Every structure is written in C-alpha cells, then in structure tokens.
Amino acid sequence: MIIVQQSADLLKRFIAKTDLNEFAQAMVMRIVLAFVLHRGRMSCSSAAGVIASQSVHRCQVTRFLRRPRWQKNDFNATLRQALLQMETGKGKFIFLIDATLFSQAGKKTENTFSTGNRKRRPKKGRRYNNKKVRRKNVHSFTFGLLITPSGYRIPFQIPHYTKEYCKKKGLTHLTTAEAAAKMIRDLPLDEEAEVLVLGDTAYDAKSVREACDERGYTWIFPANPERVYEGPTGQRPKLRSRLKDWTGLSLKRIRLRASTGKYAGYRRISRWRVGPKQKPREYFAYQEKREVRSVGRVQLVFSTMKSELKKATPDDVKILMTNATDMSVSEVIEAYSVRWQIELFFKELKSTLGVGQYQFEKFAAVEAWMNCAITTVLFLEQLRAKRLQDRRLSEERHRWWQSQRLHGLCEAFHQECTGNELKYLSDRLKTSGGIKKMQRLLMQALPQEFRVAV
Numbered sequence: 001m002i003i004v005q006q007s008a009d010l011l012k013r014f015i016a017k018t019d020l021n022e023f024a025q026a027m028v029m030r031i032v033l034a035f036v037l038h039r040g041r042m043s044c045s046s047a048a049g050v051i052a053s054q055s056v057h058r059c060q061v062t063r064f065l066r067r068p069r070w071q072k073n074d075f076n077a078t079l080r081q082a083l084l085q086m087e088t089g090k091g092k093f094i095f096l097i098d099a100t101l102f103s104q105a106g107k108k109t110e111n112t113f114s115t116g117n118r119k120r121r122p123k124k125g126r127r128y129n130n131k132k133v134r135r136k137n138v139h140s141f142t143f144g145l146l147i148t149p150s151g152y153r154i155p156f157q158i159p160h161y162t163k164e165y166c167k168k169k170g171l172t173h174l175t176t177a178e179a180a181a182k183m184i185r186d187l188p189l190d191e192e193a194e195v196l197v198l199g200d201t202a203y204d205a206k207s208v209r210e211a212c213d214e215r216g217y218t219w220i221f222p223a224n225p226e227r228v229y230e231g232p233t234g235q236r237p238k239l240r241s242r243l244k245d246w247t248g249l250s251l252k253r254i255r256l257r258a259s260t261g262k263y264a265g266y267r268r269i270s271r272w273r274v275g276p277k278q279k280p281r282e283y284f285a286y287q288e289k290r291e292v293r294s295v296g297r298v299q300l301v302f303s304t305m306k307s308e309l310k311k312a313t314p315d316d317v318k319i320l321m322t323n324a325t326d327m328s329v330s331e332v333i334e335a336y337s338v339r340w341q342i343e344l345f346f347k348e349l350k351s352t353l354g355v356g357q358y359q360f361e362k363f364a365a366v367e368a369w370m371n372c373a374i375t376t377v378l379f380l381e382q383l384r385a386k387r388l389q390d391r392r393l394s395e396e397r398h399r400w401w402q403s404q405r406l407h408g409l410c411e412a413f414h415q416e417c418t419g420n421e422l423k424y425l426s427d428r429l430k431t432s433g434g435i436k437k438m439q440r441l442l443m444q445a446l447p448q449e450f451r452v453a454v
Contacts, residue, residue: 001037003052004441007421008033011413014379017082018075027064028075028372030056035353035376036410037417042354053441065365076371079378080154081188086385091149093189094266094335095217096342097180097199097208099160100349101138102356110363111165112137139366142179145342146187147266151402152385155345155377156183159367177205184211196220198339204321209295212323220336223292223300223321225314230291242286242302243314249286249302251309254330256281262331266338270403284309287329292321299325301332348406349373380409 002008011032015025034047044061064070104112114137140160147153158179166173174182180203189195197212197219204221212219228236242249257280259269285303292298301320306312320336327335349355355373360366387393387401404412428434 001050001052002033002417003421004424005029005051005054006424007417009420010383010416011379014079014382015375018078019073020070020075024064024070027061028375031061031065031369031372032376032379035355035373036380036413038354042357043359062360062365065360065368066362068364071368071371074371076374076378077188079375079382080156083152083154083378083382083385084148084188086382086389087148087150087152088389089149091194093149093193093195094147094263094338095184095187095195095197096145096147096339096345097142097183097197097203098339098342098346099140099142099176099202100346101140102358103136103138105136106359106361108361109137110361111159111162111366112139113162114138139363140176141370142176142183143342143346144180144183145345147338147341149265150385150388151265151268153268153345153377153381155374157370157374158183159363159370165363175207177203178207181205181207181211184208184215184217187215191216194218196335198336200339206294209323218322218324218327220320220322220324220332223319225319227295228293230293236293239292239300239319240314242288243312243317246312246317247309251284251286252329254283254285254303254333256283256330256334256337258337261334263334263338267341268403268405271399281305282307283333285329285333287332289325295321296323297325298323299327299332301329303333344405349377352406352410353377377406380406380413383413384409 005012008029012025012029015029015032018025018028020028030050031047034042034050037050038046040046043058044065045058047061048058049055101115106112142158142160144156145153146156158174160176160179161169161171161173163173165171180199184197187195195215195217197208197217199208199219199221201222201224204224208221209219223239225238225240227239229239230236257278258264258267259274259278283303283305284307285301287299287301289297289299292300299322301322302317303320304312304317306316320332322332324332353373353376355370358366358369360369384401384404388398393401401412425438428438
C-alpha cells in the first residue's frame with residue numbers, strides 16, 4: 001500500500017502511453033499497483049485500497065473489470081511496442097509458447113471446463129463421509145513469451161473459449177495450437193527478424209508449423225513418438241523405432257552449462273548459479289536428417305540424460321524435431337532448454353503476482369484481470385530495461401538488475417515508491433498547510449463511519 005498516488009508517478013506515466021481514458025488509466029494503475037505491492041492473497045479488495053488516500057469500494061473494481069467497452073482494443077499492444085523500441089541488441093528472438101490453467105470452484109463461473117478430475121474410489125475412512133466436495137474446473141490461457149536479444153521479456157496471451165461459451169457469445173473457438181499459431185502470425189516484429197519458436201509436444205501441430213513457415217521462423221518441438229518416417233504404405237517405421245538398439249547408434253556426448261553458451265543471456269540466471277563450480281548437464285544424443293510423414297524434411301535429435309545407456313527406455317529419450325537442418329546437435333539441445341523459461345514465468349505469475357487468485361463469475365472480468373497482469377509484467381520489464389541502459393550504474397548494480405525476475409523487480413519498485421513517498425511527506429510536513437493536507441489524505445484512508453467529524 002502507498003499513501004499518495006504521486007509516489008508511483010513512473011507507473012502513471014507508463015500507463016498514460018495507452019489510448020485508455022483518464023478513468024480507465026486510474027483503475028488499471030490501481031490494479032497494477034496491487035499486483036506489485038500486494039502481501040498475502042491478491043484480490044479486488046487489495047486493489048481497492050492500494051492507494052490509501054484514494055481508496056474505493058472493492059465492488060467498483062469488480063464492476064470496472066466486467067465492463068468490456070474499455071478493453072475493446074488491446075491497450076497492451078502500445079506498451080509492447082514501446083518496450084520493443086528499447087531493444088538495441090542484434091541477434092535472435094526466442095518465442096516460447098505454452099498454456100496454463102487456473103482452478104475455479106464456482107458453479108456459475110463462465111467459460112470453465114473440467115480437466116478430467118474424477119471422484120476417487122471410496123476406501124476405509126471416507127466411504128461413509130457425507131461431506132460434498134465441489135469438483136474444480138479451470139480457465140485456460142495460451143501464453144507466448146517473446147525474449148529479445150537483450151533479454152527483455154514480452155508476454156502475449158489468448159484466452160481459451162469453450163465451445164459452449166463461444167456459442168453463447170458468438171465467438172470463434174480456437175484450440176491451444178490454433179491460438180499459438182495466431183500469436184506467431186501477429187508478432188510485431190520486422191520481416192527480417194530472426195525468430196526461434198519453442199514449445200512442447202502439444203504444439204507439434206500443422207497450424208503452428210504453417211504459421212512459422214509463413215513468417216520464415218525456425219521451430220523446435222518434441223515430436224510425437226507415434227509419428228512415422230516417410231515411405232510406402234505399410235513400410236513407415238515410427239520415430240521411436242530408432243530406440244530399439246539405442247546403444248548401437250553413434251551417440252554424441254554433450255556437456256552444457258546454463259551460465260555459458262550461446263543462449264545463456266536468454267535465461268536470466270541468478271548470480272548464485274554462475275561460475276565454474278556449477279555442475280554442467282550431460283546429454284547423450286543421436287542426430288539424423290530424414291523425411292517425416294506430413295512434416296517434410298527435418299532434423300531429428302534423440303537425447304537422454306540417463307548415464308546408464310543400456311537401461312534407457314523410450315520414455316527416457318526425448319525426440320526433438322526442427323526445420324533447421326543445418327543446426328548442430330548441441331545447439332538444438334541448448335536452444336530447446338530455453339523453453340523452460342516459460343514454465344518459470346508461469347510460476348512467477350501465480351506465486352509473485354498472485355494472478356490465479358481471482359474469483360469472478362463473468363469471464364470478461366477474468367480477461368481484464370489477465371490483461372492488467374500483462375501490463376504489470378510489461379511495466380516491470382521496462383523498469384529493468386531503463387536501469388540497464390543507465391550508464392551511471394556501477395558494474396555491480398548493473399549485474400543486479402541483469403538477473404532480476406518479477407519478485408526482485410517488484411521489490412525494487414516498492415523501494416522506489418517508498419523513497420518517493422518519504423520525500424513527499426517531508427516536503428508537506430514543513431508547513432502547517434501541508435500538515436493539514438496530509439491529515440485530510442490520511443483521513444480519507446479510513447472508512448466513512450470511522451472518520452472523526454470536524
């Protein structure tokens with residue numbers, strides 16, 4: 001919580017870049033501040049009281065989020081473009097795609113679906129338990145995380161609409177792969193930009209590969225092991241057939257250390273994981289270039305981290321498939337290891353910002369909530385980018401900003417707001433008029449019924 005809005009002028013100027021009206025900017029600023037400064041459970045109540053001298057009722061925040069008219073246009077597009085304009089490095093962009101779920105227990109919550117969680121079989125101790133448990137459904141969002149050559153992280157997201165919700169609202173239903181393909185086609189990058197797209201097995205889909213081909217992007221996905229090589233009907237062996245005689249293949253031994261290599265700058269590694277004492281990861285890999293049915297000519301990399309190769313089962317081996325046939329086997333493995341950054345991003349969204357702690361009946365409010373969370377990430381990334389471009393910073397401070405993720409960035413902005421607030425209070429307390437103004441501001445932080453009548 002902060003006392004006065006002036007303490008967060010940096011955030012106010014950032015949101016002013018959007019085409020939102022003045023009221024919408026103030027409400028988005030309130031929600032973003034709540035994400036950054038909250039302690040405990042994140043909710044509309046914390047957003048309503050995050051500015052002590054300008055607190056509002058929590059229902060006002062909820063009603064604002066449910067209004068669809070203020071978010072007809074993607075107001076985050078302008079903020080993403082502003083962050084991309086700060087990119088000065090030359091190199092490869094990495095675009096990570098994946099989906100994440102948020103559990104919801106409300107019976108009337110819109111656009112939820114079940115992931116297949118079923119009632120457990122009764123056993124001793126719970127067979128005669130009459131307590132009814134509401135089985136949770138989920139909301140799903142397909143995310144894309146663009147990592148620039150300088151290490152800036154720019155998030156994108158498309159909500160998943162169920163078929164029932166699409167029919168009710170007149171929307172177009174997209175699978176998670178189709179949503180990822182749409183994000184790839186809409187990436188705000190120049191045509192000559194070099195982009196590497198990474199995803200898990202769910203995105204080894206024709207729609208995603210076609211989108212990459214249209215933009216001229218390189219992709220690496222784990223292949224479905226049930227895929228087959230090209231060949232005559234009845235003579236198409238599966239990709240996993242290579243694993244029948246795993247030890248008989250010409251395997252390469254690859255040692256990779258996260259803090260070094262071509263893709264180290266994309267990982268944002270903590271200073272405690274940097275150094276020669278960190279144990280490298282060791283892979284055993286086999287590489288081949290073949291025609292795969294319904295895909296075309298690709299490079300296949302079979303890799304495992306299991307040291308006892310004779311005991312390696314097909315489940316221990318990951319089959320990576322890429323359209324970059326000229327990429328070395330070590331680079332394919334090292335590049336794909338960057339995909340884990342989107343999993344860490346999901347953890348930061350849910351743990352640091354508390355994005356999944358909402359309780360809304362209308363899905364329009366959920367979408368607005370998620371867009372405000374994206375605004376929060378973009379603001380913190382711009383704060384980090386500006387500090388890294390500040391030449392007055394010492395080398396030690398530069399290294400500190402270089403490795404910070406969302407938690408450290410939230411703490412840094414909180415400390416900055418605290419310093420600004422102390423200066424504001426110091427200036428006001430020098431005069432009697434300033435003291436009276438501060439008394440009025442602090443009085444406004446109290447509910448109406450507890451204010452002393454003057």
